[in-house]
Amino acid sequence: MTSEYHQTIVIGAGISGIKASIDLTRNGIDTLILEARERVGGRLYTIKSDSGIPMDIGASWFHDCLDNPLLHKAYDQGHIKFYYDDGRFDIYTKEHGLVDENHHLQAAADEIKDYLKQICMEKYTPETDVSLREACLDYLKLKGYTLTDELIRYAPQLIRYYEMWIGSSWNALSARQVGTDEHFGRNAMVTNGYITFYNDELDELASVSGFSKGTDLIGSKIRLNQVVYKIRFDDQSKQIFVHTRNELTRLETVYRCEYLICSTPLSILKLQDTSAKGAIEWQPPLPSDIRAKLGKVSFSGLGKVFLEFKNCFWSKETDRFLYLPEPDDELTEAYKTGKSITFEKEDKEIELTSSPDPFKYVVLFMNLYRAAGVPILLALISQPLTGFIEASSDEVIWKFFKPLVRQITGKRWTSNPVSIHHTNWTHDPFSRGAYTGVSVGDDVEACINALKEAKGIFDDKGRVRFVGEGIIEQGNGCVHGAWLTGKREAEKVVKLVNRGKL
Template structure:
């Protein structure tokens, strides 16, 4: 991608962000005759929240989005279904639940109680104005209905509830709204885990752009610092390096974590002129991003059950010190890559605040990560002592300054999360459009295909006006 040669240029459409939404928007515009577009990307790479790890031993896994969700209705999956270059694993194999005290937990012991807690929330209180956290819902259920359930089954159900809420939303269950957490829970069709990595899908999409578009019209390290829409005709988009792009339309795909910034001193602050309408700014201020992190443990050989798809480690205690986590304080899901792609590796899913703690580690990083996870991995090990990993990798979504999280979650006390979607869909100016995974409704929200669909939606909106 080439650097700018002048400080001023004119375009039909400026797209901010080179993630899936931005790429898809440019593709659909080009296919319908609008090739005078340009994509401005703040970071030094294409992909946004897509990032594929490839290790020296041939392990391929994603540190960001990993699945084709909604496989029955997912337009990207249906598009690449027979593409031999895109490889995936049907993620519907046997799972194992366990804890610090039990090597195997049968799901019947907590499944019905877990479902009853959700139903209790729908019947009592969650429909009212008061909003409980998911942790608060469990406490309320325990106080009012707990006497009907044996303590061991009840505690397992609470542990399963915590795991479901935290590793679905990427944050601690105290932060998550019980009122909205379970709306749209689940997907249409089985999940397909990418074994060729989402990079392979992204490259296929980029291949649909006009020739030389990637080299000439995707500008990396081009953070947008200001958007001026005072003129009733043209919009001016200014990058941090001083280049001004004058356009008819701008499509904004930056994460809400950046859009909602209100401190001009923040290095990623985006200035609007005139300022965003109060209702729009207020809606953005209510959005919160979790951080669903990944930790990859690569071993010399497999020493766990090869045919188990996922290992669900239930937490047995609450965090005692947020600044110094201990083993078993957070629920963890381990993906078994021995089964998934015949590689002796386990990939752990983590949540806030654990994800941020792991990202902050510098000195003795691998030693500290192994201290936290070794007791959990030892519980599923067939050998003693548990072999140490030869490599450990972890994601860094919270600390990436242009992203600062993975996806939005329904925060307790912040109201209906669909409200911001309505604002993004309608926008406040026909020349300024918003796309991204969090700008769509239903189970596609927060997913790669949701981002793809939003990019297509905004391209069609612009095309309808150009006609």
């Protein structure tokens, strides 16, 4: 079988792969991108409702606005519209309806946050780590005597707001690491589709590649439907052979290169079953140290549900409505009586035949009427609920959300949505979840370092580099983090190529 040669091959046309390609191409390095899906963008994915409203199924926010390098770029390009949705934030429970700020709930939850940051981060190692739920019980044992009964019951529920950031439940979230989820500055929500930013990057790649627009790259510099399933190093020729299978035609193709940039999500890279869709067999295998470190990171499952209505019948003044679950009676009893609890350390799937009780989950509704003037409530959810919702029919989904929408609107009635759109990342073989998480026992830092160094692969000349949201501390899990890894690793390849020329 003949094989097409390129100096560098990039696996994946997400934001990290595109950024790496831009910088390599700009430095005169011939680059080809192989993408498994039939579209570019990866976890930047904007769809439109029937009424033409853009909805981000992937990322929505420019996070960490204080040190997000993409924010300024996007402002300068002038194509992105932003809204800072950090205005009014209302908290609801089944018992109280709208929670009065005088309940001191936020202050008590902030103290648990400090407990996680200052005590749990020091106290636990990956080996001794406990879940966020267990840490809440430990906190109550330490400080419960200062709290009212109401705060004992509800402050742990408010700390579950972390679930909305990371996408795993408090049973799985790591007490040691959840507090490291630092934010630098405000968060700006994109209201006209994050893909607008991606398309600007694609145009930049076209421009440095001598094409007039980004879409011209499809079929030439970017090949779609190319699922990479094997990467083989030939010690004789010192070349890397990349084997792909076309998703549509089943046609197999082999490409050759000297340098490889792999941007598959860590959920794919850590797959041990090489027959799984999207999984890659490395020949020779990746070093055991890297494989072991990959075993120490988890992938979360943030989910999004867009409930589009005919018109807005909820408060036009509130940016976010946070629905808190009913108190955890088992936890309260354990604190009061000293009775022990067996804590789960991972998220268990919800049976598709069951009817989960909506009042048992944290749900954050974003008011897109305020953000973008559209009659949509965007619900954010976490695992294991995400897996259930993403596999359910619109009817089941609406049955779940309807009582919560009633709660936050304070109305006995609610009109039915005209459309429901939702994420499907947990069932998508090329993402297998939303982004890198922080579960009990994870060692994210060790994995970042191992993949950043990428030592001992093939002939150990540094010709294989890893990029993507999970391989960086600054902006970990985020678009700007992914973009920065593309920049960082392209720089390393450029150095290697230039050194070879001397």
